[in-house]
Amino acid sequence: MEHNRILIVDDEKLISWSLSVMLSKAGYAVETAASGSEAINKLSLFKPDMALLDIRLPDADGLDLLQQFKLRDEELSVIMITANADVDSAVRALKLGAEDYIGKPFNMEALRHVIDKAFEKRQLREKLDFFRKELRKKTEHDKLVGNSASMVNLFKMIKVCADTDAKTVLILGESGTGKELVARAIHNHSARAEAPFAEVNCAAIPETLLESELFGHEKGAYTDASKRRKGIFELAEGGTVFLDEIGDMPFSMQAKVLKVIETKRFRRLGAEEDIQADVRIIAATHQDLPAMVKERRFRGDLFYRLNVMNIPLPPLRERTDDIPSLVQYFIERLNEEYGRRVEGVSPETMAYLTGYGWPGNVRELRNAIERTMMLEHSRILTPVFLNAEIKQQYETAQNKSLHVDSHASAQHSFARGHITIPTGGISLEELERQLIRMGLEISGGNQTKAAKYLKMSRDTLRYRMKKFGMSESSQKDEWCDMKTGEDSAVSQRLFPHLVS
Numbered sequence: 204m205e206h207n208r209i210l211i212v213d214d215e216k217l218i219s220w221s222l223s224v225m226l227s228k229a230g231y232a233v234e235t236a237a238s239g240s241e242a243i244n245k246l247s248l249f250k251p252d253m254a255l256l257d258i259r260l261p262d263a264d265g266l267d268l269l270q271q272f273k274l275r276d277e278e279l280s281v282i283m284i285t286a287n288a289d290v291d292s293a294v295r296a297l298k299l300g301a302e303d304y305i306g307k308p309f310n311m312e313a314l315r316h317v318i319d320k321a322f323e324k325r326q327l328r329e330k331l332d333f334f335r336k337e338l339r340k341k342t343e344h345d346k347l348v349g350n351s352a353s354m355v356n357l358f359k360m361i362k363v364c365a366d367t368d369a370k371t372v373l374i375l376g377e378s379g380t381g382k383e384l385v386a387r388a389i390h391n392h393s394a395r396a397e398a399p400f401a402e403v404n405c406a407a408i409p410e411t412l413l414e415s416e417l418f419g420h421e422k423g424a425y426t427d428a429s430k431r432r433k434g435i436f437e438l439a440e441g442g443t444v445f446l447d448e449i450g451d452m453p454f455s456m457q458a459k460v461l462k463v464i465e466t467k468r469f470r471r472l473g474a475e476e477d478i479q480a481d482v483r484i485i486a487a488t489h490q491d492l493p494a495m496v497k498e499r500r501f502r503g504d505l506f507y508r509l510n511v512m513n514i515p516l517p518p519l520r521e522r523t524d525d526i527p528s529l530v531q532y533f534i535e536r537l538n539e540e541y542g543r544r545v546e547g548v549s550p551e552t553m554a555y556l557t558g559y560g561w562p563g564n565v566r567e568l569r570n571a572i573e574r575t576m577m578l579e580h581s582r583i584l585t586p587v588f589l590n591a592e593i594k595q596q597y598e599t600a601q602n603k604s605l606h607v608d609s610h611a612s613a614q615h616s617f618a619r620g621h622i623t624i625p626t627g628g629i630s631l632e633e634l635e636r637q638l639i640r641m642g643l644e645i646s647g648g649n650q651t652k653a654a655k656y657l658k659m660s661r662d663t664l665r666y667r668m669k670k671f672g673m674s675e676s677s678q679k680d681e682w683c684d685m686k687t688g689e690d691s692a693v694s695q696r697l698f699p700h701l702v703s
């Protein structure tokens with residue numbers, strides 16, 4: 204058991220000694236210091252939870268020392284020991300953050316009582332802090348923003364997973380798409396919500412430590428194992444274990460995780476007996492697990508086991524409709540965090556944001572908003588401080604897109620979703636002609652496929668091709684030109700899910 208540590212600071216040797224004996228017997232780890240300088244030294248070496256501090260010391264004033272203690276360790280509980288005549292300074296000590304004070308000569312029982320009470324208070328404070336943090340995490344993580352069709356689908360999947368208590372869930376998606384958020388949402392909405400959610404990032408922990416992180420170890424199980432330690436499968440009992448970046452989990456460990464799923468048991472490193480595991484495993488990765496299975500870099504048996512319930516998260520570029528609500532959400536959160544009053548972004552800024560590909564997904568969007576809010580002090584955020592890539596990508600696509608107004612700058616255009624109308628106007632017919640060309644390009648000239656992409660019948664497509672004078676035979680060359688040509692950026696924006 205970890206003992207609470209008490210540092211006694213008193214120059215009267217007899218008092219220090221008798222206190223030390225009494226508190227050691229009571230189960231505390233105790234050290235003494237006879238002067239201010241020794242006390243400061245021990246504060247960093249011994250790292251006490253509490254100090255009993257005499258107000259009068261040979262080389263220091265107890266109140267100054269109290270202030271120095273608190274500066275070095277805000278959490279330290281300090282009980283002042285003072286001669287009866289010194290009640291005034293005791294009151295000052297309380298104001299400076301001391302927990303309590305006790306007059307000299309003191310009764311050992313009374314002192315024990317004061318110390319126990321102070322530890323109880325400290326424990327309560329710690330618990331309260333813990334629950335506050337958890338609550339904050341819970342409410343923060345509950346907020347998955349988005350109302351695009353794919354997000355609505357995602358909410359349904361989360362509900363199904365939460366309600367059914369499926370033993371394993373696999374979340375797949377690029378970095379920053381919200382995999383952890385989804386894992387927490389499943390946990391928070393499940394019957395396991397009151398039990399812990401314990402996560403481990405398999406890519407961040409060296410192979411040698413991962414086993415102990417997951418399953419724990421007995422004292423002496425390996426050279427550095429000085430104490431027994433519980434792993435996350437034990438800590439999350441009754442709750443959820445979130446294995447992030449499971450694609451990076453070493454092969455040997457994959458076998459052990461599979462065993463836990465199959466047998467619902469595991470063993471601490473160096474232990475003789477198995478422990479029961481009642482946990483739900485949620486795994487996530489941005490990697491292509493089926494490809495890894497083919498290349499024998501991921502165990503097929505574990506993949507099939509995990510893949511029973513599988514949640515794919517779409518990249519942000521495939522759900523640009525969600526960008527305005529995400530932007531507003533991040534502005535509100537950052538307003539709270541930084542005490543700001545930003546109201547929103549200008550139409551031009553929104554055009555840039557919805558036109559960008561967001562390789563880092565929602566995380567990158569959040570960072571972009573944070574950066575702009577830090578650098579700009581107006582209530583409506585302009586594009587001035589957006590990153591160069593965001594502006595460049597948008598402007599390139601803009602200039603190359605509709606060929607209608609090659610001089611139209613993004614600043615004078617109006618955009619909604621991924622459609623942009625330059626100030627010079629736009630020809631709807633020309634746009635239609637280009638969309639048909641693009642559809643054909645992407646489908647490699649296959650009219651049935653192109654008609655599907657354009658959500659029209661094959662006959663309609665043929666009719667329109669004829670209308671625009673696109674002969675079937677000459678199309679192939681035209682599409683080839685486009686592939687290498689300027690319109691591929693536009694295709695990327697308009698059919699992001701089809702163009703790699």
Ligand SMILES: Nc1ncnc2c1ncn2[C@@H]1O[C@H](COP(=O)(O)OP(=O)(O)OP(=O)(O)O)[C@@H](O)[C@H]1O
Nearest residue numbers: 346347348349377378379380381382383384565566
């Ligand atoms: N739909 C969403 N609504 C609100 N915030 C989101 C959403 N998706 C992601 N975020 C935010 O984006 C950031 C990244 O999310 P998260 O860590 O869950 O992504 P991830 O897919 O687990 O990333 P990685 O694979 O890099 O660990 C977090 O700040 C998260 O709060």
